[in-house]
Amino acid sequence: MVKKLSLLIALSLSGLRIWAQENPISYTVSLNNAVHHEAQISLVIPKPPQDSFVVKMARSSPGRYATHEFGKNIYDVLAYQADGKQLKIKQIEGDAFQISGHQGSVKITYTLFGNRVDGTYAGIDHRHAHLNIPASFMFVPALQERPIDLKILLPNKQWQVYTQLPVDSGVYKAKNLQYFMDSPIEISSATVKSFDVLNKEGSAQKIKIVYHGTAADSTLQDLTLKTKKIVKEAEAVFGELPQFDFKEYTFLIDVLPSNASDGMEHRNSTVIPQQAANLESSISDVLSTISHEFFHAWNVERIRPKTLEPFNFEKANMSDELWFAEGFTQYYGELLQARAGVTSIDDFLNNQGYFLNSVLNSPGANRYSPLEISRRAVFVDAGVAIDPNNNHNIYSSYYLYGNIIALALDLSLQSQFNLSLDDYMKLLWQKHGKTEIPYTIADLQQTLASLTSDDFAKTFFTNYIYGIQKPNYRALMAKAGYDLNRTKPFAAYVGNLRLNPENGKLKLLSPALFNTPIYDAGIEAGDYILSADSTNFSKTEDFEAYLKTKKPGEQITLTYERDGKVKNTLLTLTYNPTLGLNAYEKLGIELTPEIIAFREKWLKSKSTE
Template sequence: MKKIFTFLIFLGFVTFLKAQSRIQYTVSFENAAHHEANISMNIAKVPNGKFLVRMSRSSPGRYATHEFGKNIYDVHAYNSDGKEIQINQVEGDVYEVPEHQSSLKINYTLFGNLVDGTYTAIDTKHFHLNMPATFMWAPALQTDTLSIKFIVPDNFKIATQLTLKNGLYYAPNLQYFMDSPVEISNYTLKSWEVENKDGLKQKISIVYHGAGSDSTLNDFESKVKNIVNQERAVYGDLPKYDHGEYKFLIDVLPSNDGDGMEHRNSTIITKEGENLETSEYGVLSTVAHEYFHSWNVERMRPKTLEPFNFEKANMSDALWFAEGFTQYYGNLILKRANIKSSDEFVETQGAYLNAVLNSPGANTYSPIFMSQRAVFVDAGVAVDQTNYPNIFSSYYIYGDITALALDLTLREQFGKTLDDYMRAVWVKYGKTEIAYSLEDLQQTLAELTESQDFAKKFFLSYIYGTEKADYKTLLAKAGYLLKRSNTASSWIGNERLIEKDGKIVITSPAIKGSPLYLAGLDAGDTLLKFNDIAISGLKIMPSFLKATAGTKVKVTFERDGKIHETSLTFLNDPNLEVISFEKAGMAVTPEITAFRENWMGNKQ
């Protein structure tokens, strides 16, 4: 899942460690059985006047708001002499100390009981800490050094990208601090060394918390190594990690939420499962996606997310690239690493093509619009019903099929690849850590192809506009067929139907252009009859769908306790799939075989 974060260029740790941190936290877990932590925040050289501290409302890699302030309470403030002083809650997540000495201490209790890439979980098994969900901070002191002292059980170890010195964990500023999750548990550690072309040697580590046999962990480590190597091949080298190490913080437990969240020198991967044996494939899929973010997002950063604002939702016009192109590579890398077969890779692409090409939202709005909607949909909460089925298509999969179109087009027209494009963006905007604009991405494509006209047309058509590439022709070059997946049945729509008391109820907004929509039916309506035949449950629906497209039926339905009638016309099922020429009984030429190998083959 996932998630974008940018921050100020990293400061040298040697310099800031020489000075004592201005803000020091102490965290203890005496009441872990009930999901509580006790946190104190000691602040030196407090500015004169009213002093504000607050909890965050957003988190690195998330774009919608999250009210982390709801889970802190028992907030107290003290002067350096230990005397308690007044602290006022002036907003839901903001506290004000009206009068204070030059040093100040604030204590509070934190509740946390959700293991994912955004929130905090505290229990007797481990302490899983995402910083915005855990720590109050001072808006006036965002550039100051911070440190943490953890008081933990003797059998627990601490894993984080923060720097350890003399028992304290340091961050040079708030941006880096908030981007540094922590896993505290009796975890298993696996590490190996990777060397860049310039001789730089760095460590990759797997921090694993959960059940799993030694043989499974060894096999898992081998597969993660392959993923790392395949992704390095796209860009040429690994990024230069701030401490010469990158950590996968992986947690598999039955009570977890499945998630993945990228960070600068680490990533959180959580999975619901009994053990690694049953969860390995899902974890590896997340590894492939999140590790690609080590380049694309953590160092290749859109200007619209620079710097990250923890007080509000963060909107970007480039998530189709940051998340969508990463989604494409996460799938492709699994094939190149031989974790997926070529058919499985293409089947996934077919599912994405079906979802986007048949989406009213994607046929009406651009990938930029979808990127900007992330402030509402990225784990955002809506109490009222939305019209997302008609206006939204995930920027992950919209961006994925855009990447697919560009990759296949570059290969066919220019003898280039999407790997070449990603590497070009990396050299200009990743290694230099200069945040990019959409214009920068377009210009880089123009330079790669030596065609301003191609780059301009591609961006106007597929990024700023809503046109869709000729995927049928593009995929045919690789020996794959894009076709309707079900030609034997008619279609009334993809609306969600449930059975209630032997009747069918529409529970999602009617999809624009579907027979249900055109018949004036919508969420909340109960279908009673087609013509004079009672709709006695979901099991009877396939018999109705045997009707030829164009057939009209009289629909009797109930709305607000009243019976109504309307006319509905069955349509052809528009759902799509991608299959190989082999499965379609078509010839595969040597040129097709070579194209596939160059596209999906191992790069090491």
């Protein structure tokens, strides 16, 4: 059923708690030059600080863990006082402006340019305006507690406004800057679907799907149905939905070929931009993002690490807990789709096998703990720089690292305590989520101890969270009847090489990975691999064919060229470490009743519907 937005707004208003409206900062957005990616934005500040004050752009955005120079895309900043007199502005930093000499309220006007639709930036064009708030709106750091009013002047009759912010007589409201910054806005002509989820006491909350892009109505219905299944599986993990602020949660989905695929969680909504021609070709990607982002409504939005509170808009918060906030969410994003029947169990296990291989063979994860890797998010989470880095040797995704920790904990809880990770998440929800008391890693350990034992929790955290040891995944996966093993057990290996033929030689494009034969032999990206022993290489296939004739443990003399000089180096071939998961039944190993029961408990639907 398609509902008109006006009706949904009318419904949402009934639950609107009116925030104190003392001296709100009033923003107005006009989109008359949307075709050239510009918006005109003004903010009126009643009773500003008397002598002088600063208005600036943010440098970070909720849910993004690196800094971004949003100030680069605003210009023509002007200031006026209430009688229309233009005020002097002193630009004190690239993105900060000082206003002084004013009397009464002050109005600031500026132009915003935005041409990237994702979860972080602003995208404005003839089709829509997709505004992430920190990328779009200047703010007054000294007045962060002021309520905010927002008016959007629509450039045509087709466009409407979609956001988690409540609206009253055409004015969108946020109780303070933190709330405003967390409330992205899509302005377009979108389609809205919705369904209700009842809580234990029988009162309903509304889940809305706002879809902008090309899609047949039947595909949108399919999306809505599958989203509901995922929502019910997520609810089953925690035992209840969060209390959304206005009894509504909104998926803001945008599917266009020019988008950047992304997903960004917020308190009562999520932004899901997808790079695709239509929903038909991208529905599985969109559902995968839906599953991940909706789990964030608990894990990170309400079960919140202390390190992200309060969110700092002037520089990125460093967090030790992203292996949990993002990694456990990654795990459940995958698991809930499988439990809901949206993906197959095979897909789930294939992905887990891929994640295990990526992390267990990542130099970064073998050198640094999940805690240390989480801290690097301030550089890697869409952080852009022009100088190269050594991330291939010192970094490993905290999404995947955290995912395989969640996997190990889930299987350990089930095999040692007849519990599951759901029990742990439920307990964390009661202690830190419902109460919204931000947690530390010590809290995570203590909660695990209260569910299991002091010893178990201490060993787990010491070894795998503070330390760099890895759980015995082969033994853990065996409990569920899956074999974790090398996919090429007899193949010789020199390292993970990306080679490109160039003038009859092979150029090494990929940086050498720590702890591989090629690294130990001193070979690095940019070198030309010429021959080994007496075999010459001019194509990648030549090199691969040569390696197939060799065995792990053999020594070879590799000839390479650097700066026009030919050199020889001796290297010892190792085993190819690539790992994969295989179901016992595919290997001809019998499934015992214990294994079948274990699998069932782990993977079956937990939803009561």
